[in-house]
Amino acid sequence: MAGSDLDRGTWSLLILRILEREKLHGYGIGALIRDRTCGRLDPDDGVLYPALRRMEREGWIQGEWGITDTGRKARFYALTGKGKAALREKAASWEEHAEAVFAVLRDSEA
């Protein structure tokens, strides 16, 4: 449940970033985010799947049914060209955004 208050754009960014490395299914994406953030971010599937759907509609990712290593059926998502562009743009704007936020925070700490 943690992290469900992140906004949509942030979730999209995380998902795009993960998919940049490999094709992966929804459950795997969720698990990776959880692992990388040591459980601090844990997207529930009420967030994850609608996000995936939205991104697919935007043409950033492409979903396809496939089989996992353990032989289970799952829908795998891959990044499209449009998605790569979106990732670059979002990543840049997020860094900008984050720097701005940090700047404010540091400022207030100081």
Next chain:
Amino acid sequence: MKRLLRLRDLEPDPAQDIREELESHFELEVEALVAGGMAEDEARREAERRLVAHRLSESEARRCASSHRRRRRRASQLSFLLRETRFALRLFLRRREFSLAAVAVIAVGTGVTTLVFGVSDGILNPDLPYPRADELVYLENPAHTVPRYRDWRDRITSLQSASAVWELDVRVAGQPALSTLHAALVTPDFLPMFGATLALGRPFQADDFVGEPRSVILSDGLWRREFGADSTVIGRTLQLEGLQLTVVGVLDGAFVSPLALAGEAEDLYAPLDADRPDLQQDHQYVLGVFGRMRTGLDASIARMESERIAEELFRVNPARYTSRGSGQPISLRTAPLREAFTAGVERPLLLLFGAVLLVLLMGCVNLANLLLARGFDRTDEVGLRYALGAKRLAVVRQLLVESLTLSMAGGAAGLGLAAAGLRGLLAVIPAATPFVDQIGIDLRVVGFSVAVTALTGVLFGLLPAWFVSGVSPRRALAGHPKGGGEGRGARRLQRSLILLQTGLALVLVTSAGLLFNSFVRLRSVNLGFNPDGLLVVGLDLRGEQGPGTREELDKALLDAVLQVPGVGGAALGESAPFLHFSGRISGTFASSITSDAGSVIEARAGLHPVTAGYLELLGANLQGRTILQGDEALDPTPAVISRELAEGLFPSRNAIGRSFETDGRTFSVVGIVSGLHYWGQRATVHQIFLPWQSRAENASLVVRASADPGRLVPLIRDEISSLAPAAELGELYLMKDRVEESLAGPRFLMLAALGFALFAGVVAFSGIYGVILYVVARRRRELSIRLALGAPPSQLMWMAMRQVLLPAALGLGAGAVASLATARLLSSLLFGVGPGHWPTHLAAILLLGSAALLASLAPSWEIRSSGLPRYLQGE
């Protein structure tokens, strides 16, 4: 509200893809949990908990549902169906064993039903090769006298035309010299009624039908066979039984007379003047009578009118319209012509069809039960769908699509089975069955198959679908997964299904038992003679004009045959035992017999002229003496009569030495023959054996072989053709084979019934077995707690068994009543046992009862090996 918006984002395909993606997610989660060291069950519960806790509340689901409804309205129904079917197919691939079993059951069920429908349809609705064939009727009973035909013909108004035909074998002399032909004397309307057209010449005209016949129309077959299709045949003269007949026409090759459809094709047709004074005989039963309904009238109208005419005729002329056999007024009843060919087989076929439908129904019931049990495992999924906004109708529809997909797969396989089974079936169907050649898989049959398949799918799918769909989403997802759909209603349904299965099985088992019993009795009927080594050769001696007299020829024939090595004895008779069976009889009959004491018997008695030694040759059970050489010269003529006739004519007195009179001749009884089944196992016709008179045109040579009778056939044939070169060999049979042949029909019926009964028994057994295992599995927790509290294991077992045994017992009760009713329908097919034959009924009940008991003991077998406590805990 925020979440709702997110759910909306599931567009464009929320119903389908997301459901599967969530299922996949669920499985992956379980997998991960198991990999992390969790037990599978626990992992599933945990994954379920997460799924539910994360996302859904009922009110959200409902709000979401309304948005779904709007979207669904836009979706095309067809693509929706396609999607559901795809989903069903994927599901079946996942549950391979279950799906295969279901498809197999449906394939067998619909296959057999289709097969039997195909057979019945071909036989019961034959395509008669006549214009507007549904207007054609015939007068029931095979033969009518000329005066009765005229009386009837002059009165009936619901027919546009009536006709009669007299079939007889005639000798023909002239160019070319023909021997024996099968002729039909026909009244004016006969050929037009059946749409006969001519290839050559002219039809009969009005003046052809005055007095004795003078003209003849040849059949296409005779014209080609004997006249080399010579078109100058018109105008030639044939000598026919002393009459000079001019050939006026040749029939078209496509014409098949109704008599030929059921038996022998006619070679030629001659006009019959029904008003000829010399034909007005009250004892000549010779005419087959046909009619064509006035257009637009129903066949039942002619039937009613005919019956009324018969009553009226009886009032006017009681003597002519009283049956000689029964003393009752005779009935004149018309029936659709089609029934002339199906009357004998209709009942067995309909019963067969009924049995097959029952079996199919049982298969459905079992599948329904199976799905019902399995259905409880799907409550999670159904709950999830509700949660995602599906309506109950949609869920029922999805489940129905599943069962229909299954049944269609089974139905397709079943059609293949039916086609394959047809070949096998045609091999065992009694060859005498009419219209066997019309049996096949045609469009009607395929249509029927599709309908049955669809019905099966709906039938076995609907009930479980309704119950599973009755699940509440919250309970299904949050509650104990196995307990979700478990309602009082579902349990009651399961029990009713057991009841139904047991009842249906009992009906089939009892019917099979009765037919089996009948067959055994029919088979073990003491024929009253010894069929072993008996050989019958039919002879037609009319063409034979050898040097000596007929007496000399008969004697020479017998002597020659007796010289053949391996022949133990030989005799001649006008007919032979089992020349006909299954109700048909032929030969000469006396219909009214008066004893010397004045008592009269009005019943048919076969008159059998036989040579000396005929009865001993058969091995008949004789009292008094047999027919001897020289008896034919005595006056009164010595006769051997059957015991029943003797007892009827001379009640409580010794018949031997007495005399009786029939057809103007006086006979003295010299012997009595007991229990001779001359015309088949069932027939009970009186018999009178007379001395041979060497004038019978048809004769049966009966030979007793000391070794293999089959080997004698060519030898005997040689003897006959060297002595009487013009003699035609008629029917030739080994008595043992013939007796077997006469049992083919009943055997087929019995085997079919046993097959169905076996299938029904297995279905009922497996049904009960499945349910008891399910009951115990479902109540494991409760049972183990009771066990822990000290309840004796036997009591717990009984608790479970009661769940299936009570409905099974009720089913047996209901089935017993239904069996009695069914047995009544069977009664005309039974022999030696009545429909209420209680040992059979009791045996069937005991058999199924113990099968049910055995099936209900299923869990206790497992308990024996693992012990009850472990069994109960070993989930």
